[in-house]
Amino acid sequence: MNRSIIPLLCSFLLLSASSASAFNITKILSQYPDYTNFNDLISKTGLASEINAKSTITLLAIPNGAIGDLTSKSNDVVKKILTTHVVLDYYDTMKLQKLKDKTTKLTTMFQESGKASNDQGFLNVTAKDNTFVFGSAVKDAQRDSRLEKSVMNQPYNISILGISQPIVTPGIDSPLAPSSAPPPKANTPKSSPPKAESPAEEEAEAPTKEDITEAPAPSKDADSPSADSPPADAQSPSSSSAEKLKISFGFFVLLASMVAAY
Numbered sequence: 001m002n003r004s005i006i007p008l009l010c011s012f013l014l015l016s017a018s019s020a021s022a023f024n025i026t027k028i029l030s031q032y033p034d035y036t037n038f039n040d041l042i043s044k045t046g047l048a049s050e051i052n053a054k055s056t057i058t059l060l061a062i063p064n065g066a067i068g069d070l071t072s073k074s075n076d077v078v079k080k081i082l083t084t085h086v087v088l089d090y091y092d093t094m095k096l097q098k099l100k101d102k103t104t105k106l107t108t109m110f111q112e113s114g115k116a117s118n119d120q121g122f123l124n125v126t127a128k129d130n131t132f133v134f135g136s137a138v139k140d141a142q143r144d145s146r147l148e149k150s151v152m153n154q155p156y157n158i159s160i161l162g163i164s165q166p167i168v169t170p171g172i173d174s175p176l177a178p179s180s181a182p183p184p185k186a187n188t189p190k191s192s193p194p195k196a197e198s199p200a201e202e203e204a205e206a207p208t209k210e211d212i213t214e215a216p217a218p219s220k221d222a223d224s225p226s227a228d229s230p231p232a233d234a235q236s237p238s239s240s241s242a243e244k245l246k247i248s249f250g251f252f253v254l255l256a257s258m259v260a261a262y
């Protein structure tokens with residue numbers, strides 16, 4: 001076998017691995033009638049394609065009956081809320097049951113957005129009453145989104161866990177109370193409705209240096225095999241299906257020519 005072809009082959013393999021999209025979340029969720037509203041919101045907010053660009057996620061899905069007023073909030077706010085339901089690691093019920101100390105802190109897609117302050121981008125999951133309870137990791141947040149069932153999983157790329165009700169992250173659709181967060185800009189009227197999110201408010205919510213350093217390194221500690229592909233990589237917008245096809249095709253052509261040469 002020609003020696004010079006080996007490094008080339010390796011780079012092709014790497015390329016096709018890093019640009020692989022593991023799933024189509026819209027298609028997966030469409031098979032579960034309990035989650036049609038949730039699926040619609042994920043598409044409407046453009047979150048579906050961001051989720052598809054990931055190779056390792058756990059989605060906390062809200063059933064139709066519990067979607068509540070999420071459908072009446074602004075697209076921007078709904079998107080922020082839904083990103084707190086996307087965990088940037090793989091957790092199925094088996095992995096939850098093996099949790100050390102029966103509790104852990106999870107990093108969500110909201111943390112990546114740069115809009116999270118304090119612990120808004122993290123969840124706390126804790127074993128309770130023979131199931132698990134998810135909630136915001138923000139201090140004193142209510143944590144009562146119970147794990148109801150495992151909807152589907154495809155280890156170690158995607159797991160969908162059905163939860164009883166939306167996760168409520170304090171301050172996610174309005175500036176946080178001054179006691180627990182950097183104070184909102186002085187000219188922000190306190191009585192403004194939560195929907196009116198001016199760019200200035202967004203700025204006020206930008207993460208502090210502390211938040212950034214607090215973010216755990218991309219799941220190095222995770223025991224899933226895909227842990228060595230950093231999330232940033234998976235996010236690259238270049239992973240269109242056409243490109244993937246081209247790469248796979250290139251790879252096969254290469255393989256075929258190697259076999260022929262041999």
Ligand SMILES: *[C@@H]1O[C@H](CO)[C@@H](O)[C@H](O)[C@H]1NC(C)=O
Nearest residue numbers: 017020022055154157226229
């Ligand atoms: C899981 O994701 C990796 C990329 O991280 C991909 O190569 C692999 O094909 C995916 N597995 C499945 C079953 O889709």
Ligand SMILES: *[C@@H]1O[C@H](CO)[C@@H](O)[C@H](O)[C@H]1NC(C)=O
Nearest residue numbers: 024025026027028030052241
């Ligand atoms: C994902 O699946 C949906 C529904 O089947 C389809 O409309 C959409 O085009 C798919 N998206 C991609 C990127 O393949």
Ligand SMILES: *[C@@H]1O[C@H](CO)[C@@H](O)[C@H](O)[C@H]1NC(C)=O
Nearest residue numbers: 103104105124125126137143
């Ligand atoms: C999650 O919250 C519970 C209850 O407040 C707490 O006891 C536990 O230590 C928290 N877990 C983590 C990993 O912070």
